[in-house]
Amino acid sequence: MAAERIPLVAYLVLEPEPHLVAQKCETCGARFFDRRNGCGSCGGRSFEPAPVATAGHLRAYSIVHRAAPGVAVPFVSAIVEAADGTTVRANLVEVPADPAAIRLGMPLRLVTYPVGADSEGTECIAFGFAPAAR
Amino acid sequence: MSEETSMSDSVWILGTSMTRFGRHEGLDVVDLASEAALGALDDGGVTVYDLDALACGTLFAANAGVGQQLLGQIGQTGISVYNVANACATGATALRVAVMAIRSGEASMAMALGVEKMGKMGLLGSTPKGAGRAKVFEPSGRFGSVRSVDGILGTKTMPGVFGQAGMRYAHDHPGVGFEQFAKIAHKNHLHSVLNPLAQYRKPFSLAEIKASPMVAYPNTLLMCCPTGDGAAAAVLVSGERLSTLSTDQRRRAVKLSASVLTSDPYVEGGQVQPDVNTLTRNAADAAYEQAGVDPGDLDLVELHDCFASAELIHYDNLRLCEPGGAGDFIDSGAPCRDGAVPVNVSGGLISKGHPIGATGVANVYEIATHLRGEAGDRQIPDARVGLAHVIGLGSSCAVHILERSAA
Ligand SMILES: [Zn+2]
Numbered sequence: 395m396a397a398e399r400i401p402l403v404a405y406l407v408l409e410p411e412p413h414l415v416a417q418k419c420e421t422c423g424a425r426f427f428d429r430r431n432g433c434g435s436c437g438g439r440s441f442e443p444a445p446v447a448t449a450g451h452l453r454a455y456s457i458v459h460r461a462a463p464g465v466a467v468p469f470v471s472a473i474v475e476a477a478d479g480t481t482v483r484a485n486l487v488e489v490p491a492d493p494a495a496i497r498l499g500m501p502l503r504l505v506t507y508p509v510g511a512d513s514e515g516t517e518c519i520a521f522g523f524a525p526a527a528r
Numbered sequence: 529m530s531e532e533t534s535m536s537d538s539v540w541i542l543g544t545s546m547t548r549f550g551r552h553e554g555l556d557v558v559d560l561a562s563e564a565a566l567g568a569l570d571d572g573g574v575t576v577y578d579l580d581a582l583a584c585g586t587l588f589a590a591n592a593g594v595g596q597q598l599l600g601q602i603g604q605t606g607i608s609v610y611n612v613a614n615a616c617a618t619g620a621t622a623l624r625v626a627v628m629a630i631r632s633g634e635a636s637m638a639m640a641l642g643v644e645k646m647g648k649m650g651l652l653g654s655t656p657k658g659a660g661r662a663k664v665f666e667p668s669g670r671f672g673s674v675r676s677v678d679g680i681l682g683t684k685t686m687p688g689v690f691g692q693a694g695m696r697y698a699h700d701h702p703g704v705g706f707e708q709f710a711k712i713a714h715k716n717h718l719h720s721v722l723n724p725l726a727q728y729r730k731p732f733s734l735a736e737i738k739a740s741p742m743v744a745y746p747n748t749l750l751m752c753c754p755t756g757d758g759a760a761a762a763v764l765v766s767g768e769r770l771s772t773l774s775t776d777q778r779r780r781a782v783k784l785s786a787s788v789l790t791s792d793p794y795v796e797g798g799q800v801q802p803d804v805n806t807l808t809r810n811a812a813d814a815a816y817e818q819a820g821v822d823p824g825d826l827d828l829v830e831l832h833d834c835f836a837s838a839e840l841i842h843y844d845n846l847r848l849c850e851p852g853g854a855g856d857f858i859d860s861g862a863p864c865r866d867g868a869v870p871v872n873v874s875g876g877l878i879s880k881g882h883p884i885g886a887t888g889v890a891n892v893y894e895i896a897t898h899l900r901g902e903a904g905d906r907q908i909p910d911a912r913v914g915l916a917h918v919i920g921l922g923s924s925c926a927v928h929i930l931e932r933s934a935a
Pocket of ligand 1: 419420421422423424433434435436437438
């Protein structure tokens with residue numbers, strides 16, 4: 395039987411514990427989430443996988459009320475600084491889409507949740523950030 | 529410095545014009561381009577036969593050869609045509625190309641033209657692929673994604689990106705928030721009431737701006753630029769050729785004392801949220817140095833307020849305020865038309881409108897018109913030095929500094 399879960403993006407690793415993996419430049423240490431042809435920071439050409447911290451804090455956000463057809467609104471788009479300094483973008487989840495409920499600088503943790511299945515029943519797993527338990 | 533010396537090795541705006549921004553039912557991109565081009569030629573007292581080169585900026589019709597189509601309507605002289613596209617910096621990039629043509633000595637007179645026909649086009653993108661039920665998930669693309677990530681991994685739409693840029697500034701600078709962004713939109717909508725070429729000419733109260741529908745917090749609908757149609761053009765001339773023209777042409781010529789275009793250098797996080805700050809600071813610093821001008825010398829500024837949150841961060845990026853002081857700057861009224869550094873007296877993109885390809889030339893039209901003392905009801909008294917700034921996501925930033933003729 396085919397895999398029952400698949401990550402939304404290749405830089406999300408589900409096992410053993412969900413976390414993000416960056417491509418880290420072996421020369422300068424710059425971290426990227428996409429397939430690389432070279433390093434935009436230093437021109438280096440070799441990379442190694444580097445796990446990204448699952449704890450972080452909220453650097454910026456926008457509560458999006460208008461989006462392309464088919465995208466559910468409102469949602470909270472968040473720019474998160476992970477504890478190791480890597481910047482990540484994802485939805486803020488488990489928080490109302492209301493500026494009164496969101497505090498810049500609030501501590502966050504990476505969470506995963508399903509966002510639909512394909513015709514074979516494979517579930518797509520996305521990630522987001524939720525308030526960290528205090 | 530004698531006029532002779534000051535005019536050699538320099539670039540001047542001889543003529544400039546723009547169409548009204550807004551909806552132009554029944555006019556196509558070539559009609560709009562022709563109106564602006566002929567207006568700029570007439571304004572400069574020259575004809576299409578005097579031009580050595582044409583740089584034509586348009587984004588959504590970028591593969592249509594609009595520069596050649598324009599010459600087909602107003603004079604097919606066989607000169608070099610450079611059609612350029614560079615996101616929201618498209619018009620300013622056309623200006624840069626014309627400046628480079630003159631500075632290189634290959635042209636002594638060149639036109640920069642920006643035009644866009646957008647109608648009611650939105651900027652939110654189309655329905656994401658795979659938003660419905662997929663057949664079989666298959667990782668694809670540079671991120672190995674199995675479906676669209678828009679609205680799941682945050683947003684990459686412009687209102688959201690610039691909202692986040694403003695909120696990041698708010699994160700680092702207490703005292704900046706929704707109120708300050710609303711004040712900026714209030715100012716720009718007030719300014720456009722005096723501009724007959726603006727898309728909107730209606731004042732809105734602070735309360736109306738805050739209560740208008742939310743697009744992407746902190747930007748409400750009245751804090752976002754509209755889409756529209758329009759064109760703007762400028763005829764540039766070398767100092768040497770200008771010295772052969774009439775006294776009146778020389779008197780009305782405006783000096784382009786700096787022309788800079790930057791792209792975004794690497795910063796951590798730039799891959800998930802475009803950094804619109806570093807390249808703007810780099811462009812501004814290079815332009816101030818090129819012109820030998822300090823931010824304190826500026827009498828007016830037209831900057832890229834695609835969203836109210838963008839204008840606020842550019843106060844700081846363009847060094848118009850103390851470092852970190854953008855919130856105090858708007859709270860003090862400094863960027864209002866009767867303030868210390870009037871910003872976007874045209875109404876800015878928020879209220880004058882933003883036909884993308886036209887914007888970078890229209891900003892320069894606005895500054896030049898004030899420096900000539902020809903801005904009518906909205907004239908900033910005795911304006912001598914002005915700065916025009918645009919930014920295109922992706923990213924490109926252009927800064928031009930203009931100075932009134934000494935003659
Ligand atoms: Zn590197």
